[in-house]
Amino acid sequence: MPIQILQGTLDLMILRTLSTMGPQHAYGIASRLQQVSEDALNLNQGTIYPALVRIEQHGWTRGSWGKTENNREAKYYTITRAGLKALNEETERWRQMAGVVEKLLAEEQ
Amino acid sequence: MARWRRIIAKLRGLVANKRAEEDLAREVASHLTLLADDFERRGMPPEEARLAARRAYGGVEQAKQAHRDERSLQWIEQTMQDLRYGLRTLSKSPGFTITAVLTLALGIGACTAIFSLVNAVLIRSLPYGDAGRLVYLYTPNPQFNVPVEVFGPAYADFYDLKKESTSFQDMTAFDQSVFSLTTQGSAERVSTARVDGDFFSTFQASPQLGRAIAPSDDQVGHEKVAVISHALWQSMFASSADILHRSLLLDGKTYQIIGVMPQGFEYPHYSDLPYGSAQYKTTQIWIPLALTPHQMDDRENARGNAVARLKAGVSIAQAQAEMSTLMVRLDKLHDARVRGWGAQVENFVDSTVGHVRALLWLLLGAVCIVLLIACGNAANLLLARAASRMRELGVRVALGAGRSRIIRQLLTESLLIGLVAGGVGICLAYVFLRVLPHLNPGNIPRLNEASLDIRVLFFTVAVSVLTSVITGILPASAVSRINLTDFLATSSSRSVAGAHTRVQSTLIVVESALVVVLLAGAGLFIRSYINVVSVDTGFSQSTVAMNIELDARYSQPQRVEFFRNLFARVEALPGVQKVGGISNLPLSNDEDLREFEVDGYSNKKGQLAEFRRATPQYFSAMGIPLAAGRLFTQEDKSNRSIAIVNESFAREYFINRDPIGGRISREDDHTQWSSVVGVIGDVRDSALEKAPEPQIYNLDGDFEGGYIAVRSTLPAKSLAATIRSTLYSIDPNLAVGDIQTMGDLESEASAQRRFQTSLLSVFAGIALFLALVGLYGLMAYSVSRRTSEVGIRMALGAQRTDVMLLVLKKASLLLALGLVSGLVASWFATRAIQASLFGVGRHDPITTLSVCALLAVSGLIAAIIPARRAASIDPMQALRTE
Numbered sequence A: 001m002p003i004q005i006l007q008g009t010l011d012l013m014i015l016r017t018l019s020t021m022g023p024q025h026a027y028g029i030a031s032r033l034q035q036v037s038e039d040a041l042n043l044n045q046g047t048i049y050p051a052l053v054r055i056e057q058h059g060w061t062r063g064s065w066g067k068t069e070n071n072r073e074a075k076y077y078t079i080t081r082a083g084l085k086a087l088n089e090e091t092e093r094w095r096q097m098a099g100v101v102e103k104l105l106a107e108e109q
Numbered sequence B: 001m002a003r004w005r006r007i008i009a010k011l012r013g014l015v016a017n018k019r020a021e022e023d024l025a026r027e028v029a030s031h032l033t034l035l036a037d038d039f040e041r042r043g044m045p046p047e048e049a050r051l052a053a054r055r056a057y058g059g060v061e062q063a064k065q066a067h068r069d070e071r072s073l074q075w076i077e078q079t080m081q082d083l084r085y086g087l088r089t090l091s092k093s094p095g096f097t098i099t100a101v102l103t104l105a106l107g108i109g110a111c112t113a114i115f116s117l118v119n120a121v122l123i124r125s126l127p128y129g130d131a132g133r134l135v136y137l138y139t140p141n142p143q144f145n146v147p148v149e150v151f152g153p154a155y156a157d158f159y160d161l162k163k164e165s166t167s168f169q170d171m172t173a174f175d176q177s178v179f180s181l182t183t184q185g186s187a188e189r190v191s192t193a194r195v196d197g198d199f200f201s202t203f204q205a206s207p208q209l210g211r212a213i214a215p216s217d218d219q220v221g222h223e224k225v226a227v228i229s230h231a232l233w234q235s236m237f238a239s240s241a242d243i244l245h246r247s248l249l250l251d252g253k254t255y256q257i258i259g260v261m262p263q264g265f266e267y268p269h270y271s272d273l274p275y276g277s278a279q280y281k282t283t284q285i286w287i288p289l290a291l292t293p294h295q296m297d298d299r300e301n302a303r304g305n306a307v308a309r310l311k312a313g314v315s316i317a318q319a320q321a322e323m324s325t326l327m328v329r330l331d332k333l334h335d336a337r338v339r340g341w342g343a344q345v346e347n348f349v350d351s352t353v354g355h356v357r358a359l360l361w362l363l364l365g366a367v368c369i370v371l372l373i374a375c376g377n378a379a380n381l382l383l384a385r386a387a388s389r390m391r392e393l394g395v396r397v398a399l400g401a402g403r404s405r406i407i408r409q410l411l412t413e414s415l416l417i418g419l420v421a422g423g424v425g426i427c428l429a430y431v432f433l434r435v436l437p438h439l440n441p442g443n444i445p446r447l448n449e450a451s452l453d454i455r456v457l458f459f460t461v462a463v464s465v466l467t468s469v470i471t472g473i474l475p476a477s478a479v480s481r482i483n484l485t486d487f488l489a490t491s492s493s494r495s496v497a498g499a500h501t502r503v504q505s506t507l508i509v510v511e512s513a514l515v516v517v518l519l520a521g522a523g524l525f526i527r528s529y530i531n532v533v534s535v536d537t538g539f540s541q542s543t544v545a546m547n548i549e550l551d552a553r554y555s556q557p558q559r560v561e562f563f564r565n566l567f568a569r570v571e572a573l574p575g576v577q578k579v580g581g582i583s584n585l586p587l588s589n590d591e592d593l594r595e596f597e598v599d600g601y602s603n604k605k606g607q608l609a610e611f612r613r614a615t616p617q618y619f620s621a622m623g624i625p626l627a628a629g630r631l632f633t634q635e636d637k638s639n640r641s642i643a644i645v646n647e648s649f650a651r652e653y654f655i656n657r658d659p660i661g662g663r664i665s666r667e668d669d670h671t672q673w674s675s676v677v678g679v680i681g682d683v684r685d686s687a688l689e690k691a692p693e694p695q696i697y698n699l700d701g702d703f704e705g706g707y708i709a710v711r712s713t714l715p716a717k718s719l720a721a722t723i724r725s726t727l728y729s730i731d732p733n734l735a736v737g738d739i740q741t742m743g744d745l746e747s748e749a750s751a752q753r754r755f756q757t758s759l760l761s762v763f764a765g766i767a768l769f770l771a772l773v774g775l776y777g778l779m780a781y782s783v784s785r786r787t788s789e790v791g792i793r794m795a796l797g798a799q800r801t802d803v804m805l806l807v808l809k810k811a812s813l814l815l816a817l818g819l820v821s822g823l824v825a826s827w828f829a830t831r832a833i834q835a836s837l838f839g840v841g842r843h844d845p846i847t848t849l850s851v852c853a854l855l856a857v858s859g860l861i862a863a864i865i866p867a868r869r870a871a872s873i874d875p876m877q878a879l880r881t882e
Helices: A009-021 A026-036 A045-058 A081-108 B002-015 B017-041 B044-057 B061-070 B076-091 B094-123 B155-165 B230-237 B316-331 B348-388 B390-398 B403-439 B454-480 B484-490 B494-533 B558-570 B620-621 B648-652 B716-730 B744-747 B751-785 B789-794 B800-836 B844-870 B874-880
Strands: A062-067 A073-079 B134-137 B169-185 B188-194 B225-228 B246-252 B253-258 B283-288 B305-310 B344-347 B544-548 B577-580 B593-595 B609-614 B624-631 B642-646 B664-665 B673-682 B694-699 B706-711 B739-741
Touching: A009 A026, A009 A045, A009 A073, A009 A081, A026 A045, A026 A073, A026 B017, A026 B390, A045 A062, A045 A073, A045 A081, A045 B017, A045 B044, A073 A081, A073 B017, B017 B044, B017 B061, B076 B094, B076 B403, B094 B403, B094 B751, B134 B316, B134 B348, B134 B620, B155 B169, B155 B316, B225 B230, B225 B246, B230 B673, B305 B316, B305 B454, B344 B348, B344 B664, B344 B789, B348 B390, B348 B454, B348 B494, B348 B751, B390 B648, B403 B454, B403 B751, B494 B800, B494 B844, B544 B716, B544 B744, B558 B577, B558 B706, B558 B716, B577 B620, B620 B706, B620 B844, B624 B648, B642 B648, B648 B673, B648 B694, B673 B744, B706 B716, B706 B751, B716 B739, B739 B744, B744 B751, B751 B789, B751 B800, B751 B844, B789 B800, B789 B874, B800 B844
Parallel strands: B188 B283, B225 B253, B609 B694, B642 B673
Antiparallel strands: A062 A073, B134 B305, B134 B344, B169 B188, B169 B246, B169 B305, B225 B283, B246 B253, B544 B706, B544 B739, B577 B609, B577 B706, B593 B609, B624 B673, B642 B694, B664 B673
């Protein structure tokens, strides 16, 4: 069964993708997420747009138009310094959250 | 930081929506292309690859919409949420909501009402085209010690100025007069303007029906045409459609109606002309001036009012310079004995509304203070409520509501209160505007046109929003400082409450200070008003007076005969004691100033006195006392060589000598003397607030028209009716104006002062009431907060009186602080009203003391209820409650 994305986590995943892979277009980000999740993440590629807008409006990424290696035009997103900071915070928060949930689940069994 | 950036980005999104939309479409297309490329690379035919890409992408429109939702302002939805939540919480505490709404509604209503006045009188443009370019032209003569506006240009000067000046686009001369308008057997006096052919073009006013008076009408022989006002068309002709085929009978002459002016054009109004007669409230009929060639060449006697429209780009100063230059030359053409005619160009709008501008700003200032006090009260209410809602808000914060979300929630609530209050305020203002015509002092132009138009409504909405923000910002910022840990640790709201009461106390001090300023202002106005109405006018208030002028149907001997007959018939009425005639009645705004000389006095040039022609019975009819000598008698017949002066005259021109037998120049022949036979008491003639001027009365043995004064034991109303029927039986075609008592005239003369005094007093009263409610609320609130403290004190032996004193002491402290700062503020603020005071200084100690006493007493009364409640706290119960 495909995983539902937890609210807020998509932002984290996109930021992480951009910080490891460098500037990417939406398609690239979506492909990367799919690849990493080994297709467990059932992601309609259009779904990442709201997250991209949100992140950009926060000032965490900057978008600019460029060409792909096949000479197609695409909008490239680059992570900003504020984005990197946010990525660290979000990562930390995710780890805590995951830890709490994990502990709880372990206790229950 | 990031949040702000995001909000700004969203705001920008609102503006640059189209670009964002294009960008999005481009991005989606590129995405699909890249996907399809990938599928092709894996070996799909292009068409199939495109479809596969679509499938992999999902719904394009859904993706776009999600993008839009994220991009655009979500807060519209959140606002709806806040609104729903706000409405729910407000309706759950109706007591708080109603108090807050009513408090603000009083302030907003008062502001709206006064603003609608300001709007009608000062802001709404006059219906005369670009009124800013209209000017009045005067030819003042410094020889005469009278205001500039007394002398409009002589007609000969006017036509020379018109010919030679280049500053003006249009120029018009006109005059006012009252005519008897006869319709189906009854006659009515209507105020009429006699205007030249350029009058309507100068004012850029065109008739609603028919045509205006053209230069071709303004000629002797063609002048029997008339333009009538909208009001007259409605009242006299029932808005009939064939009005242009009807005619008017004015003083027995027929005038063809050629046009009807639109509603709102009734120039000149009573208040428009600085020296307009009080008989002309508005103008109902315009007829051609039709000067004879002789009048047009008259440089000495015949003069009219002159209005001109400046050419575009010409300033008043330029026009003034040009007119002054022209008048230097024209002055030389005047009679050598009286020269020195100058030029004065005055802004039309300023002349029209200048005299009420200060009054209206004063009232607006007063209502702003009322509004501020209302805001203070509402803020206090909200603060108190926020304190008791700490728990609810704390829980919301704990559950993850952002601070901005809480602030927004509170502001939404205060906005709701403010807007509802604005709605109620508009209703209050509407009621005020219905009452307003009854308060109209008569000399505020277009006061009755005050209405709730778009501009006023916009103003109200703006004020309501501003008020909401002002009242909401304090509690919201206080709440946003909630410290979550403290809150959870103490599980009580005591910690924040302390800070709250300090803010609340400050608000009460500021409110009381503002109230003191308003009360001091209103107090000074009340004292001035009392001084004005208790002025000894010098005449009897019960005397009934009227103005009767005969029209051209009567010859001179017929006029004399008419009034002999009338006086005899009125005197014969049962109850009537005296009947007298006078050329200019006191307080009627009619004036006749003339030069004179006194034998044995070092006469100065331009020495003026008020000249009156009176019949023998006039003084006793008016109840004006005789101070020395004798009054005119029937035996004097029409003796032109006797005069009566008033005490002011005697004091000024007969210093240390007996005025009786003294000689002054004759009214009709300056080279002859007439002798003073009597001195009468001073009367207030031009205004109640102006000291009496020197007056000379000459005997009018052949009264031909003017004012008639009747002294009787009858009630004024029935006497007026009897006089009317007597007049009707003598001449049914004769129109008579108002028949009023002198008391009525006196009341009219003090009407503007009554208007401003009563409005200011009402506002000061509202302000006091609001401040007291605020004080009471704060005291009651702090008592309820301190219930357990009081319980402990009482348990430890404090007496009930001690507890009461505790509360009263706090209230007194606040009041005293407010009083002192208010007195300091009013020490300076009263400078603004100094010019409007009469017979009282701006630091009047009686007013100051009364204000102090009023505030102290009413403040303590407001505080005593919560104080008693505190004293009646049962210590056992109080300790158990927490």
